Amino acid sequence: MFPVSTPEGSSPTEVVTQAEIFNTYEYFRIHVRSGIEETHSFRELVYLDVSEDWAGEVTRYVDSNHKLKVDCRINYNSMTKTFWVRVKPEAIHGCQVDWMRRQFTAWSTSGVLSSSEDWFLNPEIGTGTTMRDFQAPYTSSIKEPDYMLRCRDTRQPQLVIEASWAESWSRLLDDKHLWLAGGNGEVGAVLLLQWLKVGSLGKRVCGLVELYGVDEHGNIVMKQRESIFPVPPSEETAPVIPISRHMLFGTRSPGQAPTLSLDISRLREAATKALGLMGLLPA
Known part of the structure; x- marks a missing residue:
């Protein structure tokens, strides 16, 4: 759906994406939702340079959706601007x-x-x-x-x-x-x-x-x-x-x-x- 940037040498269980590729919050939300729904074994979805507003909004969205929330843990560090989701922990x-x-x-x-x-x-x-x-x-x-x-x-x-x-x-x-x-x-x-x-x-x-x-x-x-x-x-x-x-x-x-x-x-x-x-x- 969107291009994904994964640094060389990173783990196949870690997908890193620059938030700047999303023109609007809605595209970002769709990407996060798709990433969670399409993950069937352990993976961490990492988004870099995420604004505080986007992180807060998408967290509330996932929290309100039981099917999404049940298999993931959400984290956001407002200093590093890193938003990451651990999906299906082992x-x-x-x-x-x-x-x-x-x-x-x-x-x-x-x-x-x-x-x-x-x-x-x-x-x-x-x-x-x-x-x-x-x-x-x-x-x-x-x-x-x-x-x-x-x-x-x-x-x-x-x-x-x-x-x-x-x-x-x-x-x-x-x-x-x-x-x-x-x-x-x-x-x-x-x-x-x-x-x-x-x-x-x-x-x-x-x-x-x-x-x-x-x-x-x-x-x-x-x-x-x-x-x-x-x-x-x-x-x-x-x-x-x-x-x-x-x-x-x-x-x-x-x-x-x-x-x-x-x-x-x-x-x-x-x-x-x-x-x-x-x-x-x-x-």
């Missing part, structure tokens, strides 16, 4: 949900997380949770996180998890700034999960996790990086990612241990299960 895009479910069970059964804390946190999966209340310069941004923990009395989440194949990694790096700089000071930590197919047949998958936060000077920094797959040969005990209890609860949980630990071993279990559903194996 099992690996959702393994963090299983990971956090396992983690919550472990916290609760061991007594690390009190019943009042468990109630106060509100775990949410990205689908159907559209976040818009960002501060300048991300005011018009739109995000559907892959997973988030949000206290019941806050607008923004305290912890966000985003996941992608390596081809989409640059957008997730941009979006960590959206969350941490545009999250009204409420977003305390962002975890990014990267997956990469390796080997001649592409049946093995490497993975890594990075933790980002804000330092005492207000700078966004990477605080921790761990290999998910392959498991480092020198690793004797699976690492953990400490999450500040104060970041999650503020002063609502006095007397408790200062951190909660996210276990990489449980993430590996969840990711292995997801990859198996896709006919893939950990590297």
Whole structure:
């Protein structure tokens, strides 16, 4: 219908289009709708240099159409002007949900997380949770996180998890700034999960996790990086990612241990299960 510009070396699952080829919003809307309807397996539709008005209008249009919305997640970064739609996410895009479910069970059964804390946190999966209340310069941004923990009395989440194949990694790096700089000071930590197919047949998958936060000077920094797959040969005990209890609860949980630990071993279990559903194996 319209010419598509896909940069050399990009993934066949990522289609990149310059918004300037559309003379009107209506042409842009038709292109987005067609892209979603004609996608029958995982693909990311990426539009560059999209205006805030167009991004807002097409998001409302897709949100109002259940047949379109059910299989996709919409994101717009108003700083980079990048609008992208993840259509038919794969099992690996959702393994963090299983990971956090396992983690919550472990916290609760061991007594690390009190019943009042468990109630106060509100775990949410990205689908159907559209976040818009960002501060300048991300005011018009739109995000559907892959997973988030949000206290019941806050607008923004305290912890966000985003996941992608390596081809989409640059957008997730941009979006960590959206969350941490545009999250009204409420977003305390962002975890990014990267997956990469390796080997001649592409049946093995490497993975890594990075933790980002804000330092005492207000700078966004990477605080921790761990290999998910392959498991480092020198690793004797699976690492953990400490999450500040104060970041999650503020002063609502006095007397408790200062951190909660996210276990990489449980993430590996969840990711292995997801990859198996896709006919893939950990590297």
